[in-house]
Amino acid sequence: MSIIETLSRDAAQAAKTLAQVDTQTKNTILLDMARSLRDNSFEIRSANLIDLASAEQAGLSHAMIDRLTLDGDRIEAMAHGIEIIATLPDPIGVQRDLSTxxxxxxxxxxxxxxxVVCMIYEARPNVTADAGALCFKSGNAVILRGGKEALHTSKVIASVLQKVLKQYGLPASLIAVVPDPDRALLMELMQQRDTIDVIIPRGGEGLINFVTEHSKVPVIQHFKGVCHLYVDKDADLDKALALLLNGKTQRTGVCNALEGLLVHSEVAPKFLAMAATALAKHQVKINCCANTQQYFAAAQVLSDEEFGQEYLDLELAVRQVKDFDQAVAHIHRFGSRHTEVICTENELTAKRFQRTVDASVVMVNASSRFSDGGELGLGAEIGIATTKLHAYGPMGLESLTTEKYLVNGDGQIRA
Known part of the structure; x- marks a missing residue:
């Protein structure tokens, strides 16, 4: 039996043992996991420095290195996220009556x-902790296949969580790690449909496409994050500027950062002048439509087909639109169904935007950076589904469950 077959079989068996663990015990274990992450912060950061050195040497992009980096604050955020998960209601066993x-x-x-949930991810070592905790609380085993960029960090994080499991007499295979990033092992992993129930890839569009094309196991997809801010004619422009700067410049290498700005023509002269000054201070590169070029120095004019890029950097696409309908049409053509934001003081327009726009998260007067499991009260997220089967948007505990029918009778037989 190959290493992948053994890993998958052991994870499936471990998931059955987890079904016997009550909610209070799971929460106690999670709190110990959070504590252990803090206690082993030095070891985690030391492993991360090894991965970062290799990433620098390999010439990885700034966005990839940002995702890979774990400092004290980010380790604390991982631990705090697990603590929040421990406080959340356990979805397992919850019943709802349908009919008699x-x-x-x-x-x-x-x-x-x-x-059994399989996570396939690139330079995101925090996924190791997030996925491990979410799957554990929701009664699932998880197999973690991180990219070579984060291998040292991910293995140390997983070992910290596994040590806690062993202290409570639970199998380490509840949070299993593929020890080698060899592509052949990845291909074999995606064929284990008898033991793995779902695969969730997190990373670039190339990775998502590769997994979707080759997997025999169902895949929950998270494609690129092309998020827009639409500044409506009834927007508070100071509020809109704050949303723009936070969404674009607070952290660029993440999927909930803004990549597009749409501005209603009635407020374009004033707002674009404000935006140009503010974005220039942050050295944001501007790509724009011909009607917008006059407001920005050294802007690159885009053809209609060139919108919809995920820059993951200090770079932004800007377009002036004549009305609400043109803004929504642009979003539906170039967005990725991740997160879309409107800034407006018109309640009817806001409700129309949220009802009309097809995206997993639709916001009114709030930064796109809040499109995150932790910020939305999920404790953490295992991914952000941009397709609709079986989840849509940030995936927390409930998204890692399904429902089975319970039928109770008193000897009834079908005629």
């Missing part, structure tokens, strides 16, 4: 784990 049939059969549904 004319023949007396009582029909209900109960939440159950998916089983």
């Amino acid at each position: 049939r004319p023949n007396g059969l009582a029909i209900s549904k109960m939440r159950v784990p998916l089983g």
Whole structure:
């Protein structure tokens, strides 16, 4: 039996043992995991420095290195996220009554784990902790296949969590790590449909496409994050500027950063002048439509087909639109169904935007940077689904479960 077959089989068996663990025990274990991450911060950061040195030598992009980096604050954020997960309601076993049939059969549904979740990710070592904690609380085993960029860091984080599991007599295979980033092992992993229930890839668009194309296991997809801010004619322009700067410049290498700015023509002269001055201070490169070029120094004019890029850097696409409908049409053509934001003081327009725009998160007068599991009260997220089966948007505990039917009778037989 190959290493991947063994890993997958052991994870499937471990998931069955987790079904016997009650909520209080799971929460106690999670709190110990958070404490252990803090206690082993030095070891985690030391491993991360090894990965960062290799990343620098390999010439990885600034965005990739930013995602890879773990400092004290980010380790603390991982630990705090696990603590929040421990406080959240356990979805497992929750029942909802549906109906009582004319023949007396009582029909209900109960939440159950998916089983074995496989995470395939690139330079995101925090996924190791987030996925491990979320899967554990929701009753799932998880197999973690990180990229070579984060291998040292991910292995240390996983070992910290596994040590806590062993202290409570639980198998380490509940949070399993593929020890080698060899592409052949990845290909084999994606064929384990008898033991793995779902694969969630997190990374660049190339990785998502590769997994989707080659996997025999169902895949929850998270494609690129092309997020827009639409500044409506009824916007508070100071508020809009704050949303723009936070969304674009606070952290550029993440999927909830702004990549596009749409401005209603009625407020364009005033707002674009404000934006040009503010963005220049942050050295943001501007790509824009011909109608917008006059407001920005050294702007690059885009053809209509060139919008919709995920820059993951201090770079932004700007377009002036004549009305609400043109803004929404642009979003539907160039957005990635991740996060879309409107700034407006018109309540009817705001509601129309949230009802009309097809994206997993639609915001009114709030920064796109809040499109994150932790910020939305999930404790952490295992991914942001931009397709609709079976989840849409940031995936927390409930998204890692499904429902089974419960049918209770008193000897009924079908005629």
